[in-house]
Amino acid sequence: MSLRPTLDFLLYQWLGAESLNQRERFSDHSRETFDAVFDTCERIAREKYAPFNRLVDTQEPHFDGEKVILPQATHDAHKAYAGSGMLSAAQDYDEGGMQLPYTIEAAANCFFAMASVSMGSSLLTKGNANLLLVHGTEAQKQVFARNEFSGRFSGTMCLSEPQAGSSLSDITTRAVPDGEDFEADALGPRYRVKGNKMWISAGEHELTENIIHLVLAKIPGPDGKLIPGTRGISLFIVPKWLVNVENPHPDPLPGGEGENGSVKVTLGARNDVALAGLNHKLGWRGTTNTLLNFGEGKYPVDGQAGAVGYLVGKPHEGLRCMFHMMNEARIGVGTAAVMLGMAGYYASLDYAKNRPQGRPMGPGGKDAAQPQIRIIEHADVKRMLLAQKAYCEGALALELYCARLVDEQHTAAAEAADDARLLLEVLTPIAKSWPSEWCLEANSLAIQIHGGYGYTRDFPVEQYWRDNRLNMIHEGTHGIQATDLLGRKVLMEDGKGLQLLAARINATTARAGQVPELATHAKALDQALQQVVATTQAAWATGNPQDALANAVPYMQGFGHMVLAWIWLDVALAALQVDATKSIAVTAGKLGAVRYFYHYELPKIDAWLQVVANRDPTCAELPEDAF
Numbered sequence: 001m002s003l004r005p006t007l008d009f010l011l012y013q014w015l016g017a018e019s020l021n022q023r024e025r026f027s028d029h030s031r032e033t034f035d036a037v038f039d040t041c042e043r044i045a046r047e048k049y050a051p052f053n054r055l056v057d058t059q060e061p062h063f064d065g066e067k068v069i070l071p072q073a074t075h076d077a078h079k080a081y082a083g084s085g086m087l088s089a090a091q092d093y094d095e096g097g098m099q100l101p102y103t104i105e106a107a108a109n110c111f112f113a114m115a116s117v118s119m120g121s122s123l124l125t126k127g128n129a130n131l132l133l134v135h136g137t138e139a140q141k142q143v144f145a146r147n148e149f150s151g152r153f154s155g156t157m158c159l160s161e162p163q164a165g166s167s168l169s170d171i172t173t174r175a176v177p178d179g180e181d182f183e184a185d186a187l188g189p190r191y192r193v194k195g196n197k198m199w200i201s202a203g204e205h206e207l208t209e210n211i212i213h214l215v216l217a218k219i220p221g222p223d224g225k226l227i228p229g230t231r232g233i234s235l236f237i238v239p240k241w242l243v244n245v246e247n248p249h250p251d252p253l254p255g256g257e258g259e260n261g262s263v264k265v266t267l268g269a270r271n272d273v274a275l276a277g278l279n280h281k282l283g284w285r286g287t288t289n290t291l292l293n294f295g296e297g298k299y300p301v302d303g304q305a306g307a308v309g310y311l312v313g314k315p316h317e318g319l320r321c322m323f324h325m326m327n328e329a330r331i332g333v334g335t336a337a338v339m340l341g342m343a344g345y346y347a348s349l350d351y352a353k354n355r356p357q358g359r360p361m362g363p364g365g366k367d368a369a370q371p372q373i374r375i376i377e378h379a380d381v382k383r384m385l386l387a388q389k390a391y392c393e394g395a396l397a398l399e400l401y402c403a404r405l406v407d408e409q410h411t412a413a414a415e416a417a418d419d420a421r422l423l424l425e426v427l428t429p430i431a432k433s434w435p436s437e438w439c440l441e442a443n444s445l446a447i448q449i450h451g452g453y454g455y456t457r458d459f460p461v462e463q464y465w466r467d468n469r470l471n472m473i474h475e476g477t478h479g480i481q482a483t484d485l486l487g488r489k490v491l492m493e494d495g496k497g498l499q500l501l502a503a504r505i506n507a508t509t510a511r512a513g514q515v516p517e518l519a520t521h522a523k524a525l526d527q528a529l530q531q532v533v534a535t536t537q538a539a540w541a542t543g544n545p546q547d548a549l550a551n552a553v554p555y556m557q558g559f560g561h562m563v564l565a566w567i568w569l570d571v572a573l574a575a576l577q578v579d580a581t582k583s584i585a586v587t588a589g590k591l592g593a594v595r596y597f598y599h600y601e602l603p604k605i606d607a608w609l610q611v612v613a614n615r616d617p618t619c620a621e622l623p624e625d626a627f
């Protein structure tokens with residue numbers, strides 16, 4: 001099975017991605033240039049990633065006392081990815097990028113996520129560099145971001161601490177000014193950072209010359225104490241190796257001397273960032289995951305303990321800077337979940353078409369003299385395949401829709417751009433969480449279709465499930481995303497985001513209501529929307545967050561299923577435009593999936609939303625001793 005026809009249909013026939021080249025920023029592009037990017041990414045993923053997915057699972061990263069060792073295949077894959085220009089694909093030409101729409105970049109990265117999610121497509125490096133482009137000084141952009149986009153350096157995000165994961169307000173990593181002249185450093189106000197950061201992905205390796213950590217830390221107040229809450233948090237660039245910069249800013253911008261047509265950056269002394277240990281994970285083993293000690297004195301700088309860090313943005317605005325890149329990071333996580341689901345779907349579809357087992361139900365079915373049928377002929381196996389298709393293709397459509405909103409936000413006219421921003425706020429928790437839950441369920445069904453074989457390492461589906469299990473945990477757990485949705489996103493700006501979503505859903509149901517094959521689905525979706533809106537109001541009827549948010553996850557499940565029902569109905573409208581004689585996979589396939597979603601999935605929202613609307617206290621009020 002190839003992903004390409006599904007991507008092509010969703011991008012070109014449903015989303016109208018080609019029309020993006022009417023925007024000035026993308027005017028050099030066309031379907032041909034988009035397709036050329038897909039061809040390259042598909043090839044690299046096929047040659048450098050897919051064949052090594054099992055290898056990176058079994059040869060976990062290990063520390064030899066000096067260095068973290070990764071398989072050679074991971075080095076080769078990283079080199080090929082960086083060489084393709086994908087690290088800076090969406091960046092300005094002036095930054096060495098291709099000015100590709102984000103929609104196309106996100107779609108192209110799907111090939112890598114499906115081939116080997118943990119060998120990766122450098123999401124963190126891109127996110128890190130993107131953040132610096134927005135919040136960094138010119139020197140920080142030139143020295144750090146540019147070298148990340150070129151693949152010379154890589155990046156991390158250091159938020160979590162052993163005692164502070166969901167609750168970032170409780171971080172204790174501290175940053176104090178480094179000397180009297182701390183504000184005079186060309187790379188930004190210089191601090192010494194001390195503390196422990198847990199779970200840091202790609203925190204140590206030899207894939208790149210340098211690793212640029214973006215670290216959240218607190219600058220103590222005048223009394224020397226850490227300011228409580230998120231207010232006190234600031235953001236710092238803490239490179240693994242300090243850098244020497246020739247030709248520093250502000251002089252040479254593009255076209256100047258040195259690396260990447262700008263300043264010349266060489267590595268200096270080792271900074272005081274030490275690997276305290278590698279985490280040995282359930283899945284996603286091709287990426288190192290680390291506990292890092294900042295400033296413990298293992299690598300003193302100028303004879304002094306404390307990791308040197310350069311402030312990004314203003315003091316105490318660290319979380320605001322970090323949140324800048326959250327939407328795209330969360331679309332990235334959601335897309336990874338989708339592609340793992342899709343990989344399992346394709347593997348189980350192939351297996352189901354080839355595995356003979358059992359005989360048909362009904363007359364003659366017990367006759368052992370008859371040949372066996374292939375398991376894809378059993379209705380229950382078809383159910384499991386159709387569920388996977390509905391979850392994964394639907395979620396892929398949602399991710400691409402959100403990616404398109406990112407492009408709208410950045411390139412559409414003012415009002416449409418602002419609508420896109422707000423709609424994205426409401427949809428992002430769903431884009432992150434829905435695939436994390438349901439494409440994981442797809443992976444479970446893929447194992448089920450393989451029977452006992454699916455439970456062994458002889459087939460790839462158990463790895464897909466293990467890899468996917470991460471996605472409900474990182475980038476904000478399921479519970480945290482649900483609280484964000486019901487506690488903030490549907491309420492913000494007087495509920496305008498939810499209203500915008502409702503308007504788009506209504507536009508789809510109005511069109512689908514005119515189409516005989518889809519009219520009953522349109523009615524069901526209208527009802528589901530009303531139910532979600534009424535449930536939102538009922539949840540907040542007492543105005544007490546404890547009542548409203550006690551069932552935030554069932555709310556997110558109901559909301560998410562409604563969103564996916566909308567996406568599927570809209571996709572079905574596009575599928576009906578396709579000539580059925582040319583592509584049964586598009587027409588019968590998409591219509592089958594939409595029917596499955598409306599008959600088997602959408603009715604589930606009643607149970608989820610009911611406990612929310614009733615502000616059901618069953619879970620919240622059960623005393624601890626009763627467990």
Ligand SMILES: Cc1cc2nc3c(=O)[nH]c(=O)nc-3n(C[C@H](O)[C@H](O)[C@H](O)COP(=O)(O)OP(=O)(O)OC[C@H]3O[C@@H](n4cnc5c(N)ncnc54)[C@H](O)[C@@H]3O)c2cc1C
Pocket residue numbers: 156157158159160162163164165166167198199200201202281284289470473474475476477478479480483
């Ligand atoms: C493989 C992996 C890679 C990661 N990569 C990075 C990285 O690169 N950088 C980084 O900074 N972090 C990273 N993380 C950390 C990740 O973001 C955290 O694990 C996550 O935020 C949860 O924090 P925690 O593990 O401390 O769990 P906790 O916050 O202790 O949560 C445990 C459980 O309690 C629930 N819970 C906690 N608080 C609440 C609440 N207020 N309301 C309702 N439920 C709540 C949670 O939903 C969860 O189910 C990574 C984690 C893993 C496993």
